[in-house]
Amino acid sequence: MSLPDRTVLDNGAVLVSIALPSNPFLAFRGSVPAGVAAEGEDRGVAEFTSRLLLGGTRRTSAAKLADRLEGIGSTLEFHASEEVLTFQGRCTRETAAETVRLLVECLGRPAFPAKEVERVRGEILNDLRIEADDTRHRAMRALAEAVFPKGHPYGRDPKADPGRVRRIARRDLVAFHEAHVGPEGLIFAVTGDIDRDLIERSIAAPLSRLKGDGHGPVEIPPPGTHRPRTVRIPMPHKSQADIAIGTQAVSRLHQDYYAVNLANLLLGRIGLFGRLGKNLRDDQGLAYYAFSSLDTRTAGGLWSAAAGVNPANIVRAVRGIREELDRLRTDPFSADELANGRDNQVGSLVVSLERNAEVAGELHRLEYYGLGMDFLERYADIVRSLSDDAVRGAARRSFDPDACSLVVAGPVGKTRVSL
Amino acid sequence: MPTRVETLDNGLKVILRPIPDAKALSTWVTYRIGSRNEVPGMTGSTHWVEHMLFKGGGKLKKGDIDRLVSRLGGKMNAFTDTDFTTYFETIPASAMDTALLIESERMRNAAFDPREVEAERTVVISEREGAENQPEFLVEEELWGLAFHVHPYHWTPIGYKQDLARFERDPLYRHYLRYYAPNNAFLVMVGGFDLAVAMQHIREAFAPLKPEPAPEPMPLVEPEQRGERRSDLRRPGSADLLAIGWHVPPFVHEDTPALIVLSTILGGWRGFTPFAAGEWRSRSNRLYRALVETKLATDTTVRQELKVDPALLIANATLAPKASLDAVEAVVDREVERLRKTAPAKSELDRAKRQVRTWFRYENDGVTYQGMMMTVMEALSSWDAADGVLARVEKVKPEEIRRAAARHLVDDRRSVVRFHAQEASA
Numbered sequence: 043m044s045l046p047d048r049t050v051l052d053n054g055a056v057l058v059s060i061a062l063p064s065n066p067f068l069a070f071r072g073s074v075p076a077g078v079a080a081e082g083e084d085r086g087v088a089e090f091t092s093r094l095l096l097g098g099t100r101r102t103s104a105a106k107l108a109d110r111l112e113g114i115g116s117t118l119e120f121h122a123s124e125e126v127l128t129f130q131g132r133c134t135r136e137t138a139a140e141t142v143r144l145l146v147e148c149l150g151r152p153a154f155p156a157k158e159v160e161r162v163r164g165e166i167l168n169d170l171r172i173e174a175d176d177t178r179h180r181a182m183r184a185l186a187e188a189v190f191p192k193g194h195p196y197g198r199d200p201k202a203d204p205g206r207v208r209r210i211a212r213r214d215l216v217a218f219h220e221a222h223v224g225p226e227g228l229i230f231a232v233t234g235d236i237d238r239d240l241i242e243r244s245i246a247a248p249l250s251r252l253k254g255d256g257h258g259p260v261e262i263p264p265p266g267t268h269r270p271r272t273v274r275i276p277m278p279h280k281s282q283a284d285i286a287i288g289t290q291a292v293s294r295l296h297q298d299y300y301a302v303n304l305a306n307l308l309l310g311r312i313g314l315f316g317r318l319g320k321n322l323r324d325d326q327g328l329a330y331y332a333f334s335s336l337d338t339r340t341a342g343g344l345w346s347a348a349a350g351v352n353p354a355n356i357v358r359a360v361r362g363i364r365e366e367l368d369r370l371r372t373d374p375f376s377a378d379e380l381a382n383g384r385d386n387q388v389g390s391l392v393v394s395l396e397r398n399a400e401v402a403g404e405l406h407r408l409e410y411y412g413l414g415m416d417f418l419e420r421y422a423d424i425v426r427s428l429s430d431d432a433v434r435g436a437a438r439r440s441f442d443p444d445a446c447s448l449v450v451a452g453p454v455g456k457t458r459v460s461l
Numbered sequence: 462m463p464t465r466v467e468t469l470d471n472g473l474k475v476i477l478r479p480i481p482d483a484k485a486l487s488t489w490v491t492y493r494i495g496s497r498n499e500v501p502g503m504t505g506s507t508h509w510v511e512h513m514l515f516k517g518g519g520k521l522k523k524g525d526i527d528r529l530v531s532r533l534g535g536k537m538n539a540f541t542d543t544d545f546t547t548y549f550e551t552i553p554a555s556a557m558d559t560a561l562l563i564e565s566e567r568m569r570n571a572a573f574d575p576r577e578v579e580a581e582r583t584v585v586i587s588e589r590e591g592a593e594n595q596p597e598f599l600v601e602e603e604l605w606g607l608a609f610h611v612h613p614y615h616w617t618p619i620g621y622k623q624d625l626a627r628f629e630r631d632p633l634y635r636h637y638l639r640y641y642a643p644n645n646a647f648l649v650m651v652g653g654f655d656l657a658v659a660m661q662h663i664r665e666a667f668a669p670l671k672p673e674p675a676p677e678p679m680p681l682v683e684p685e686q687r688g689e690r691r692s693d694l695r696r697p698g699s700a701d702l703l704a705i706g707w708h709v710p711p712f713v714h715e716d717t718p719a720l721i722v723l724s725t726i727l728g729g730w731r732g733f734t735p736f737a738a739g740e741w742r743s744r745s746n747r748l749y750r751a752l753v754e755t756k757l758a759t760d761t762t763v764r765q766e767l768k769v770d771p772a773l774l775i776a777n778a779t780l781a782p783k784a785s786l787d788a789v790e791a792v793v794d795r796e797v798e799r800l801r802k803t804a805p806a807k808s809e810l811d812r813a814k815r816q817v818r819t820w821f822r823y824e825n826d827g828v829t830y831q832g833m834m835m836t837v838m839e840a841l842s843s844w845d846a847a848d849g850v851l852a853r854v855e856k857v858k859p860e861e862i863r864r865a866a867a868r869h870l871v872d873d874r875r876s877v878v879r880f881h882a883q884e885a886s887a
Contacts, residue, residue, distance in 0.1 A: 175885070398826050
């Protein structure tokens with residue numbers, strides 16, 4: 043793969059692209075700095091805004107937008123996350139110009155019609171109800187709130203709570219959009235059936251027309267101190283309980299990131315979920331899924347381990363996770379495990395970037411974190427240069443069970459559980 | 462794209478699509494055995510066998526499959542469907558032999574260690590219990606159970622918990638030996654490889670495997686449904702759900718292209734296989750307009766189940782908090798009646814066709830999804846069947862949509878499941 047092209051447009055938007063003509067369509071992924079972190083005290087407006095960007099513009103109604111996009115076979119989605127408001131889509135060479143034009147119209151001139159505001163309000167309220175009945179969602183949400191206290195953007199539910207959702211007014215959304223959605227800080231990553239001419243004519247030209255005086259990326263404060271705790275969420279009508287254990291992790295740009303990432307791979311991801319999967323699923327048969335996750339962002343991250351188990355097995359499963367965390371000290375990763383992990387990370391570059399959508403996501407990540415357009419070329423060397431001891435040390439420091447909170451959601455009954 | 466098809470002497474059909482620039486390759490081995498081949502009391506056995514085939518045997522010890530693929534940075538998985546079971550590895554193109562080793566050992570030499578079978582029991586039950594946590598699964602299981610009284614589509618591939626709780630190792634192993642044979646399987650490989658080299662390596666890996674007597678065709682035919690069937694589920698939950706399923710013909714039927722366009726007009730199209738679409742939802746379809754834009758529902762989908770045997774076209778709705786199931790059902794009825802009475806406008810038809818056409822491009826993104834598409838199509842009919850269906854979709858006329866609706870979306874041949882969400886006790 044050649045190096046991606048990076049262009050800064052006159053309005054400040056950054057366009058990253060790489061041609062992969064064997065896949066005969068385009069996939070794109072982008073963002074503007076209008077996520078939860080930009081909300082301040084106005085909780086829920088980022089999510090609300092993201093859902094309304096397809097709700098009609100000053101020129102085009104929601105129904106006409108849908109007809110136009112689907113009439114040319116394109117897809118376009120907007121989602122809010124903790125740091126940014128993302129967009130992604132697919133189109134063909136022939137429909138790229140119209141698709142990007144519609145994207146720019148949605149980003150730049152949303153109308154926030156009252157009817158759509160109320161429809162989206164109902165949709166978010168219903169989603170909150172559905173998520174409140176989902177054991178896995180409840181466990182992970184409660185864990186994020188425990189790990190990132192005091193309303194830090196990483197711990198907040200992007201949808202906010204029902205009371206807040208009912209109070210959000212159209213003017214709040216208009217104000218948020220005006221302040222945070224514009225070309226400043228916008229990243230547009232695209233790949234597939236593209237060439238220089240198409241990029242300039244069908245993508246750069248419409249993107250350049252995006253105007254705005256947005257504030258650009260906001261500074262995200264480091265999360266406050268995490269005081270580990272245990273949370274039980276009784277949901278007696280469920281068949282299975284979800285366990286979530288976690289703590290704060292390094293940021294994506296922290297010097298230990300690659301060591302922590304490799305350690306997490308070995309602990310709960312590689313193959314059928316690493317050491318955790320072997321213990322809980324393979325050896326004990328306790329869970330269909332038991333894995334760990336490392337979610338790193340600009341100002342910090344979340345490390346978590348999760349498992350879904352029969353309520354009778356909650357204590358055994360928590361004990362199994364604890365054993366594996368303790369083992370990182372008593373039986374650290376072997377040289378063979380570490381070699382496997384490095385090989386996996388290097389090899390997975392080929393496999394994980396086989397689709398246009400995956401490549402677009404990776405291009406976006408390169409730009410968002412400032413990793414450099416040559417990052418993918420350097421990645422193997424970065425992974426290979428990690429010493430065994432660095433990874434073992436990172437595992438001990440980062441996955442310390444005594445620094446973790448524990449959440450159990452489901453038919454917990456009278457089970458008393460601690461990590 | 463150039464694709465080579467060859468059948469080995471032992472009956473294994475091999476379908477190869479080299480893509481010169483691809484750095485990865487995806488190998489899919491599929492068995493013509495799914496939950497439709499199960500019998501009452503053994504529901505879920507096919508899926509359980511699938512789990513057992515990750516545990517080694519023959520030249521592979523327990524954990525080897527995992528290690529071999531992981532070391533390459535590859536991805537692997539398996540799916541048990543009603544009609545087939547498939548296993549895949551996507552790995553760097555230079556490691557073709559690893560996939561062939563895993564799949565050839567898996568075909569005949571799986572260990573089925575009794576301790577491993579027992580250990581997997583709770584894992585499979587855990588998978589089922591995880592699904593039971595979702596009201597949507599309960600509705601889906603109820604709908605198929607309601608619509609099919611004779612045919613094994615009556616149950617879902619995960620099987621019933623009471624069956625999973627009492628299976629023995631030996632019947633499972635017999636199930637494996639009976640159906641996992643080269644003459645009941647096909648192999649699809651897509652990606653960066655040389656055709657001649659790949660064929661030679663495939664022969665070396667699979668030609669020594671002995672065929673089994675061909676399985677008896679599954680004989681059960683669902684009798685024509687005479688009269689609507691309904692079920693009301695009252696369980697703790699957060700939102701009322703509605704699911705309506707109409708009997709539709711199998712994938713190979715001549716009405717399939719018209720039904721694809723019909724379901725696109727009614728509820729949008731997300732591809733022949735559902736994985737590529739992710740969270741994307743169509744918003745230009747009739748049910749979205751009639752239910753979501755009017756705030757009666759927060760989500761609605763329509764999907765035509767493409768199956769070997771006659772299956773269902775299913776409309777789902779997640780109700781908004783104050784909407785009533787009666788009102789939502791009435792709207793679906795109204796929209797279906799519209800389809801039965803009036804042919805769609807050409808502009809609407811063209812939009813639907815374009816959606817189907819472009820989704821086919823999106824679905825073929827990367828070697829894994831191309832392998833999946835060819836696999837699903839071969840399991841249903843022929844690896845290139847989607848091309849034929851797409852060509853026929855282009856020719857569907859407005860009146861054919863109306864006729865397909867009148868013929869298949871019949872009230873007396875539908876099943877309706879209504880999930881009444883109940884307040885959960887604390």
